[in-house]
Amino acid sequence: MPAPTLADIVFSEQANHNFSKILGDLKKSNLSITNRLKSIQHDAAFVHEVADVLGLPLVANERCGSWYIDPQLKRSSAYFKSTDGHTGQWKFSTRRLNFHLLEVIGRNDGCIIVDSTRRGKRMPDALSKTIPIWCTVLNQALFPSHPQSHALHVPPTVVSSSEHSQMSSRLPFFLSSLLALQPDIPSLRQNIQKPLRPLWVTPDDELTPEMVDEIKVSFHPVVCCTSSRRVVGTEMSEEGYIQGAGDDTENWAHGLTAPLFWANQRQLLGTPEGDLPGLIEMLVANSEAGGQAVGELKKVAPRLLVGALSAEEKALTSSSQENVCVVSLVPKTTEKETWEKSKRHMEVGLGKSKTASRFLREALPSICDFVLRFLQECVDADAEMGTGTGKGANKEIVLLCESGRDLSVGAALALYCWCFVDSAGTVRSAADQGQNHNKASIRVKLGHIMTAFPDANPSRATLQSVNSFLMDWRN
Structure with missing residues (x-):
């Protein structure tokens, strides 16, 4: 066995390993x-x-x-x-x-x-x-x-x-x-x-x-x-x-948000580092379980409102429920055959995160068809009563997703382009089925939505799904 060199003694592999670990621990602390x-x-x-x-x-x-x-x-x-x-x-x-x-x-x-x-x-x-x-x-x-x-x-x-x-x-x-x-x-x-x-x-x-x-x-x-x-x-x-x-x-952050930090900063800063993940988990759970009010609906275009899933029950049981169509985009995957719950309620299981944004592309034809049927039936009923304006007067579409700012906004954009002839909310008829969509016209409608709802945050994947659906020649 060869005699150890000076480098082996002073800079051995074990010493280097320990030194790197010490530096990593110091940085982590x-x-x-x-x-x-x-x-x-x-x-x-x-x-x-x-x-x-x-x-x-x-x-x-x-x-x-x-x-x-x-x-x-x-x-x-x-x-x-x-x-x-x-x-x-x-x-x-x-x-x-x-x-x-x-x-x-x-x-x-x-x-x-x-x-x-x-x-x-x-x-x-x-x-x-x-x-x-x-x-x-x-x-x-x-x-x-x-x-x-x-x-x-x-x-x-x-x-x-x-x-x-x-x-x-x-x-x-x-x-x-x-x-x-x-x-x-x-x-x-x-x-x-x-x-x-x-x-x-x-x-x-x-x-x-x-x-x-x-x-x-x-x-x-x-x-x-x-x-x-x-x-x-x-x-x-x-x-x-x-x-x-x-x-x-x-x-x-382990799920900690800025509002939770400001509401509990004294407790958080007074807790030992090792106990902080557990405390944060408790604060987040309490916030989700007890405290959150029913989500507010935000009107983003004529007849189109978006919100979080927490507003679903309120939307379905409102005093004007016959005038409201609700589309809930839920964070679980469900079969297409189960989506239509009634003539005015659709629950679409898209899954979560980027998966949901991608699946939105496949779900939009069904969503647009469902909503358009609701609107056209309302227009026909108005016409029979002699009150028709061609717009499905007083009818609203509520789009809900987990955050109220991503998938629901993407669905609203698709409906805004697909179901309405103009920005005034005139419902599309069978004769309008051939209208074309392009990136410029879609971008204008998205601009309207973002101006009405600055907190909207549709992901790039969500918007890509909307563009792909609207510009697909097969539609």
Whole structure:
């Protein structure tokens, strides 16, 4: 047996293995649930200070932003994706229009949009690029005679002059994509008195009211607030502080949500790390079992309402139940032959998550046929009574799914295109069966739905299923 070398003694495989394990354990302990919640609490204090100093309402860029705002101080939610601001992939989202923010901005002469990002970056792309593009495109659409507001403003310390130039060159295309949706420009314009101007705040900046006072003379300030301070090294050098601790909750939160955290933060922060998963499981179970009220229905288009499955009983037993058709998209797989429960109730078992979104494509022909039969029978009955308007007057379609924001919205979009001739709700007749659908017309209808229901969150897979069904020549 050869004599051991110096490398075998000092850097043996066993030593390297133990060293790697120690480093992994240290990293895991620094990224503990306790450290995440303490970091969120620390960053939330900064966010609330920004609101106090600037005197503007707080808006959470979902999902991460809600962790950093006390629910009692949260005025609204926004949906700006960082991927729409990634270098070379800049985009004005025609799915995430965020028109609802204009009312908040107009009433308060501005707002603060809160978000965070993980270690290494100074601010998320949603704040540095996606929101500036949104502000500029809306300025061009709503204030065409105000050329001073048409230039793109980005944080110069984050976005290079070259990237700024490339983003600016795409603005005409972004404006065209917005106008193609045929938005109600006069109605949107009534919400705000001045163009929008983004500006940026991080924990490294000095806060003063003067930051927005000068801008308010000619613009509504849209303050993009990064809640977490930048960590350049590793978390192990930060004494437990975690940048962007509210991100990637599926990897650490055990089902804990921002509202549950704010309602139970003292108990959560006072519980030993080893007991936290059990406590969180109990809080989540209690919330699901005891506390949730019947879901609210949201009207997204003429005669079309969406909501969560918790609203099913109320919809089926309402005083106007004969005028309501209910389609429930349930998170289990059921045979097609069992879907029709009555002439006005259909329960479609699609399963869960991406599987459900894919199965929606196969279920939409049955759903549209069921709803169209209900509507046409109502139109025929109205005609026999001499009250027909061609619209199935006073008839409503309720679409329900587990979240109330994904599958039900996709089904509503399909019905909006398939069952109605126009945006006024005129029911399609047999003579209209050959009408064509294309991506542009579908996108316009989706824009109507997202404007009416900003919290809607149809997944890409759900929308792909809808497009595939509507544009399939065999239909």
